[in-house]
Amino acid sequence: MNPIPFLYAAFIVTWVIHGVYIVTLVTRYRKAERELREFQKK
Amino acid sequence: MSTAAMQESQKSEDFEKAVVQTPARGEPKVLWATLAKDLRLEWRSKDAINSMIFFALLVVVVFSFAFDPNGQESRQIAGGLIWVAFLFAAVVALNQTWARELRNQVLDAYRVSTAAANDLFLAKVLGNFLFVTVLELVMTPIFVVFYNLRVLGAWYLLPVIGVLGTWALVVNGTFFAAISLRTRSREVMLPLILFPISIPALMGMVEATKIILTGESSVKFWIVLLAVYDLVFTIVCLSLFETVLNAE
Amino acid sequence: MKTPVLIAVVLTFALLAFGLYQAFVVAPTEQTMGDVQRIFYYHVPSAWTAFLLFFVNFFASIWYLFRRGSVSDAIAVTTAEVGVVFCTIVLITGPIWARPVWGIWWTWDARLTSTLLLWLIYISYLILRRFSTGGQTPVLAAALAVFGFADVPFVYLSIRYFRTQHPQPVIGGGGSLHPAMWHAVLWNWLAFSALAALLCWFRYQLERKQKDVEETIALESMLEGSPR
Numbered sequence: 001m002n003p004i005p006f007l008y009a010a011f012i013v014t015w016v017i018h019g020v021y022i023v024t025l026v027t028r029y030r031k032a033e034r035e036l037r038e039f040q041k042k
Numbered sequence: 043m044s045t046a047a048m049q050e051s052q053k054s055e056d057f058e059k060a061v062v063q064t065p066a067r068g069e070p071k072v073l074w075a076t077l078a079k080d081l082r083l084e085w086r087s088k089d090a091i092n093s094m095i096f097f098a099l100l101v102v103v104v105f106s107f108a109f110d111p112n113g114q115e116s117r118q119i120a121g122g123l124i125w126v127a128f129l130f131a132a133v134v135a136l137n138q139t140w141a142r143e144l145r146n147q148v149l150d151a152y153r154v155s156t157a158a159a160n161d162l163f164l165a166k167v168l169g170n171f172l173f174v175t176v177l178e179l180v181m182t183p184i185f186v187v188f189y190n191l192r193v194l195g196a197w198y199l200l201p202v203i204g205v206l207g208t209w210a211l212v213v214n215g216t217f218f219a220a221i222s223l224r225t226r227s228r229e230v231m232l233p234l235i236l237f238p239i240s241i242p243a244l245m246g247m248v249e250a251t252k253i254i255l256t257g258e259s260s261v262k263f264w265i266v267l268l269a270v271y272d273l274v275f276t277i278v279c280l281s282l283f284e285t286v287l288n289a290e
Numbered sequence: 291m292k293t294p295v296l297i298a299v300v301l302t303f304a305l306l307a308f309g310l311y312q313a314f315v316v317a318p319t320e321q322t323m324g325d326v327q328r329i330f331y332y333h334v335p336s337a338w339t340a341f342l343l344f345f346v347n348f349f350a351s352i353w354y355l356f357r358r359g360s361v362s363d364a365i366a367v368t369t370a371e372v373g374v375v376f377c378t379i380v381l382i383t384g385p386i387w388a389r390p391v392w393g394i395w396w397t398w399d400a401r402l403t404s405t406l407l408l409w410l411i412y413i414s415y416l417i418l419r420r421f422s423t424g425g426q427t428p429v430l431a432a433a434l435a436v437f438g439f440a441d442v443p444f445v446y447l448s449i450r451y452f453r454t455q456h457p458q459p460v461i462g463g464g465g466s467l468h469p470a471m472w473h474a475v476l477w478n479w480l481a482f483s484a485l486a487a488l489l490c491w492f493r494y495q496l497e498r499k500q501k502d503v504e505e506t507i508a509l510e511s512m513l514e515g516s517p518r
Binding site: 022025028042 | 310323324325326328329332333336372375378379382383386387389390391393485489492493495496499500502503506507510
Binding site: 226227235238239243246249278 | 355407410411413414415417418421422423424426429430433434436437438440441444445447448449451452455
């Protein structure tokens with residue numbers, strides 16, 4: 001079994017996980033901002 | 043509401059109101075009164091005990107299909123099987139710990155009374171401890187028969203493991219049952235928060251039981267671990283219970 | 291984005307890039323395992339960062355139980371969530387490392403198993419926060435956090451002893467480290483700590499924003515006087 005693909009996989013997975021987390025943070029933040037605007041409009 | 047439930051509710055309410063209004067802090071009367079009430083109610087209906095025993099029995103039977111136990115092999119896995127069965131059955135008991143109190147607004151009565159919150163907590167823990175111990179005493183002979191177990195090690199240490207392990211499950215379980223009261227999926231939340239934290243204790247119970255059954259090595263480490271675990275978490279529970287009770 | 295934040299982001303990126311350079315170029319190739327051992331430089335610093343975050347969560351929870359401030363509660367949920375992210379990375383890079391080296395995806399290795407337990411404990415914390423109804427969630431969660439952290443020494447001891455009774459392959463790699471390897475580990479730890487601080491900061495802003503929404507809703511229903 002060639003170990004090198006595993007090496008790259010580990011590093012890539014790390015960045016994918018951090019990236020996905022940041023995306024969820026941004027999404028949730030935008031949703032909260034939208035909700036705040038809607039409630040403040042009323 | 044059925045007659046039995048109405049009677050229970052009324053008796054429970056009257057009893058609690060009478061008890062929580064009078065004693066001062068530090069008096070152990072509340073503890074024993076609550077414990078006695080719980081035991082009496084349980085003795086009449088035998089709800090919890092029956093469902094626990096049946097559940098544990100089911101677990102044993104299902105596992106016996108998964109693992110085909112014979113001789114040496116059975117001694118290796120029996121420790122794990124026994125404690126898994128006890129753990130699941132204990133959750134049945136723990137889930138109903140506070141149900142009665144919730145139904146009859148007893149918790150509110152406790153919050154405004156001068157009775158120490160820890161008295162209520164210890165009463166519940168002792169009640170659960172007794173229920174689970176009864177379960178274990180009933181199930182152990184059944185296990186021995188089903189898996190043809192013979193204890194090769196220090197059999198007299200098995201009750202020690204039983205007491206320490208049961209206390210570990212019951213003290214944290216009763217506390218987390220109180221935390222789960224105000225959550226969605228209350229019955230699922232309890233095992234969900236209880237199991238991860240209990241794993242070191244579970245490891246201790248399972249390994250110690252296995253070592254005693256197989257007579258391989260010394261259980262001293264696990265016994266000490268369980269004892270310290272029990273001490274530490276009992277203290278944590280007693281320190282935080284009042285906070286949690288008032289938070290509901 | 292405000293200037294200090296932008297500077298922090300750039301700095302963090304620089305540190306991470308430098309850490310990557312250390313891990314792939316500067317650190318020498320390990321003798322027995324070969325280049326795949328370089329996963330170590332991401333696996334171990336992530337673990338240390340996760341532990342640090344859970345440590346902060348413990349103190350924030352205790353502080354909350356004493357003072358009941360919304361700041362300490364926000365810090366608690368923030369560090370728990372970001373800690374779980376780092377913990378997840380440890381649990382995934384571990385098996386990715388183990389597979390080519392040992393031929394198996396998982397061993398009940400001390401570090402990996404302890405991390406798994408920690409992960410389970412803090413996931414249960416996050417689930418409690420999500421499923422709890424009523425306004426007292428922070429108190430209950432803080433209580434659970436105290437239990438969780440009190441459990442850590444028991445987790446460590448029990449798994450260590452279990453492993454000496456049932457020896458398993460060690461994923462962390464035993465033995466001493468070459469100094470250049472130590473540099474790679476420490477630089478990456480610094481980089482990941484900076485990243486953790488940044489993620490916590492963003493998560494904290496999200497928590498504040500969500501609390502604002504809740505307060506606005508509460509205020510609205512109070513002023514209107516009629517149920518929605």
